[in-house]
Amino acid sequence: xxxxxxxxxxxxxxxxxxxxxxxxxxxxxxxxxxxxxxxxxxxxxxxxxxxxxxxxxxxxxxxxxxxxxxxxxxxxxxxxxxxxxxxxxxxxxxxxxxxxxxxxxxxxxxxxxxx
Amino acid sequence: xxxxxxxxxxxxxxxxxxxxxxxxxxxxxxxxxxxxxxxxxxxxxxxxxxxxxxxxxxxxxxxxxxxxxxxxxxxxxxxxxxxxxxxxxxxxxxxxxxxxxxxxxxxxxxxxxxxx
Numbered sequence: 001x002x003x004x005x006x007x008x009x010x011x012x013x014x015x016x017x018x019x020x021x022x023x024x025x026x027x028x029x030x031x032x033x034x035x036x037x038x039x040x041x042x043x044x045x046x047x048x049x050x051x052x053x054x055x056x057x058x059x060x061x062x063x064x065x066x067x068x069x070x071x072x073x074x075x076x077x078x079x080x081x082x083x084x085x086x087x088x089x090x091x092x093x094x095x096x097x098x099x100x101x102x103x104x105x106x107x108x109x110x111x112x113x114x115x
Numbered sequence: 116x117x118x119x120x121x122x123x124x125x126x127x128x129x130x131x132x133x134x135x136x137x138x139x140x141x142x143x144x145x146x147x148x149x150x151x152x153x154x155x156x157x158x159x160x161x162x163x164x165x166x167x168x169x170x171x172x173x174x175x176x177x178x179x180x181x182x183x184x185x186x187x188x189x190x191x192x193x194x195x196x197x198x199x200x201x202x203x204x205x206x207x208x209x210x211x212x213x214x215x216x217x218x219x220x221x222x223x224x225x226x227x228x229x230x231x
Contacts, residue, residue, distance in 0.1 A: 036222075043119070043205060043222035044158075088156060102171055103220060105158040 002027045004093050006106035013081050014114045021076040021109050023091030032094040033074040034103065035065055039087045047089075050074065061085070086113045118142050119223035121206050127229045128196055136191045136226045138206030145211060146170075147189035148220065149181060152203040164189050193228075201230045 003026045013019055025031055032051050036044040048059025055067040065076045074091060091106040119140045128134050140147060148171075149161040163171035167183040178194045193200060203225045209218035 034219075041224075043224040044207075045222070046219055049219065090158065102160055102163070102173075103158075104160075108156045108158075110156075 002093060002104050004091050004104055004106035006089075006091055006109050008109045009107070010110045010112070012112040012114060015083050016080050019076075019078045019081045019085070019111070021089050021091075021111070023074045023076065023106060024072050025074065025091075025093045026072065027093055031074075033065075033067060034092040034094060035059065035063070035074075035076050036090045036092060036105075037061075037087050038090065038108075044090065047076070081111075081113055083113045083115060086111055119206055119208055119221050121204075121223040121226050123226060124224065125227050125229075127231065129231055130196055130198060132196050133192070133194045134196060134228070135193070136204055136206075136228070138189045138191070138223055140187055140206075140208040140221070140223075142208055142210070142221060143187075144208035144221070145186055146209045146218070147183065147186075148207040148209075149189065149191050150205040150207065150222075152205060152225070154202070158205070162189075162191075196228075196230045198230050201228055203227050 005024045007022050034049045035047040037047050038044050047063050048057050050057050050067045058064050063078050067074050088108045088110050090108045092103045094103050122137045146165045148163045150158050152158045160173050161175045162181045164183045166186050180192045183189045205225045206223040207220040209220045211218040
């Protein structure tokens with residue numbers, strides 16, 4: 001069965017430090033992979049997505065993610081974190097369900113940023 | 116000019132009541148979804164509609180009935196509310212006729228439902 005694991009429930013970093021959020025997936029075929037961010041009281045916003053091609057994808061707000069098939073991972077990175085990045089981050093995989101879109105989400109990683 | 120909007124934002128009600136949550140998207144998308152986010156922040160798809168037709172139903176209790184009057188609207192009606200229904204419900208939409216996995220889903224701000 002398809003699944004997404006985000007091993008870190010909560011991460012705290014200092015402003016200006018680098019960030020890496022981990023995501024591992026279980027899926028039989030080539031996955032479509034997504035990272036979404038949820039700010040407090042807000043809906044989810046797409047940061048970036050991977051469908052095929054270059055395994056390093058660039059997203060909004062200075063985020064990037066790298067797809068590593070051998071490790072079944074799609075980790076999110078940012079070289080320098082800003083206080084406004086404090087939010088909940090969700091990794092998701094989008095398999096087909098009878099040919100239709102169905103996102104399966106990880107449990108999320110809550111990011112706190114210290115000034 | 117919000118892309119995906121939901122009403123109400125907060126909903127507090129008693130067990131056993133019936134309530135509805137409305138969702139509207141002005142993106143011209145063909146596919147809409149309902150997700151449930153539980154208290155542990157775990158997000159799970161409930162339903163998906165394409166052009167008013169149900170295409171995904173993820174073993175949700177019959178008390179939950181989505182209704183799509185047109186492709187821009189997908190409402191969620193819940194009968195006989197239970198304590199376990201307390202959650203944040205997110206509506207989303209995506210372009211494309213089949214809701215392909217490559218279509219980006221755009222989410223609404225969520226409706227926090229509290230059942231007392």
